[in-house]
Amino acid sequence: MRARRALEIVRRLRARYPDTQLPLRHRNPLQLLIATILSAQSTDAQVNRVTPTLFKRYRTAADFADARTSELETYVHSTGFFHAKTRAIQRATRVLVDRYGGRVPRTLEELVELPGVGRKTANVVLSGFGVPGIVVDTHVRRLSRRLALTAHHDPDKIEQDLMPLIPREEWSAFSLRLIFLGREICFARRPRCPTCPLRDLCPSSRYGGMPPWMTPAGIGASRAAGRTRPRPTRRAGTGARS
Ligand code: SF4
Numbered sequence: 001m002r003a004r005r006a007l008e009i010v011r012r013l014r015a016r017y018p019d020t021q022l023p024l025r026h027r028n029p030l031q032l033l034i035a036t037i038l039s040a041q042s043t044d045a046q047v048n049r050v051t052p053t054l055f056k057r058y059r060t061a062a063d064f065a066d067a068r069t070s071e072l073e074t075y076v077h078s079t080g081f082f083h084a085k086t087r088a089i090q091r092a093t094r095v096l097v098d099r100y101g102g103r104v105p106r107t108l109e110e111l112v113e114l115p116g117v118g119r120k121t122a123n124v125v126l127s128g129f130g131v132p133g134i135v136v137d138t139h140v141r142r143l144s145r146r147l148a149l150t151a152h153h154d155p156d157k158i159e160q161d162l163m164p165l166i167p168r169e170e171w172s173a174f175s176l177r178l179i180f181l182g183r184e185i186c187f188a189r190r191p192r193c194p195t196c197p198l199r200d201l202c203p204s205s206r207y208g209g210m211p212p213w214m215t216p217a218g219i220g221a222s223r224a225a226g227r228t229r230p231r232p233t234r235r236a237g238t239g240a241r242s
Contacts, residue, residue: 005201006149006165012197013177020173022128024048029104030096031055032128034064036121037088042079050078061102064093088116106131119156127172134159134166135175139182145214146186146204 023044026032031051038047054075058064064072073086092114096102105111106129111122123133134140136155144150150161166174185192191209193199204211 002149003165007167009147009149009198009201010166010170010174012201013174013181014170016197017177017180020176022124022176024124025051026128027055029125029128030061030093033092033104033117033121033125034089036124037092037116038076038079038085040085041081046079050076061093061096061104064089065097091115092117108133119159123159123172123175127176132168132171133175134162134171135179136162137175137179138188139179139186140175142188143178143182143186146191146202146209146211147198148203148211148213151213 022032024032024035024039025048026035034054035047035051038050057075058067058072067090069086069090072089073082076082076085076089079085095114096104100110104125105114106126108119108122108126111117111125112119117125120135120137123135126133127135136144136158141153141155141158144158144162145153149165150158152158152161162174163171181196181198182188185196186209191204193202193205193209196202196205199205204214
């Protein structure tokens with residue numbers, strides 16, 4: 001059964017990755033929001049390289065909102081897409097100043113109202129407040145599908161599928177641990193199934209991590225049939241739906 005399998009996945013991941021400190025270095029919610037915006041299409045290590053200087057230069061939401069754009073861009077340049085990221089930071093911090101007195105709001109509803117902030121960024125920021133949230137990034141999306149915890153592609157729908165399966169207090173840590181596994185073992189191209197701590201729980205392991213429901217043909221067939229759950233082939237047995 002899928003719910004029971006999900007709980008065992010939670011347990012194994014907790015044992016494998018006991019430390020769930022957020023990789024993006026920050027000292028307050030504002031810094032976490034900025035770092036998360038910068039992390040799009042970049043690496044945590046790269047973001048962590050630029051933020052110490054950045055956060056020394058700009059300390060408050062007003063500092064970011066009122067900064068000279070060209071100067072702010074020089075600080076974040078190496079994270080890539082620096083024009084768009086600078087614009088996103090300044091638009092979001094402007095709203096923080098105008099609507100929230102420079103503070104970062106503490107609810108998902110308010111956070112996703114900020115310009116350029118989607119559910120993924122909002123959930124990362126909430127986790128910094130200690131509020132549980134499932135962050136669906138590229139790793140969580142891929143692993144949830146390989147583990148057959150969802151059949152969806154859309155991150156918001158994946159989040160909805162995972163929420164009832166994972167205990168609420170584990171939401172933030174679970175997504176972080178899936179990210180760790182995605183970086184260490186369950187790679188996009190060549191997942192190392194034989195060394196994976198989840199291999200006996202993972203319907204994709206018998207396909208070397210490339211199950212039919214994730215191949216272009218499988219996805220097309222699944223969509224054409226209007227299915228919302230991965231349907232195993234005869235080889236897949238019942239595990240893919242559990
Ligand atoms: S068994 Fe393979 S596909 Fe499944 S989670 Fe582990 S590495 Fe990924």
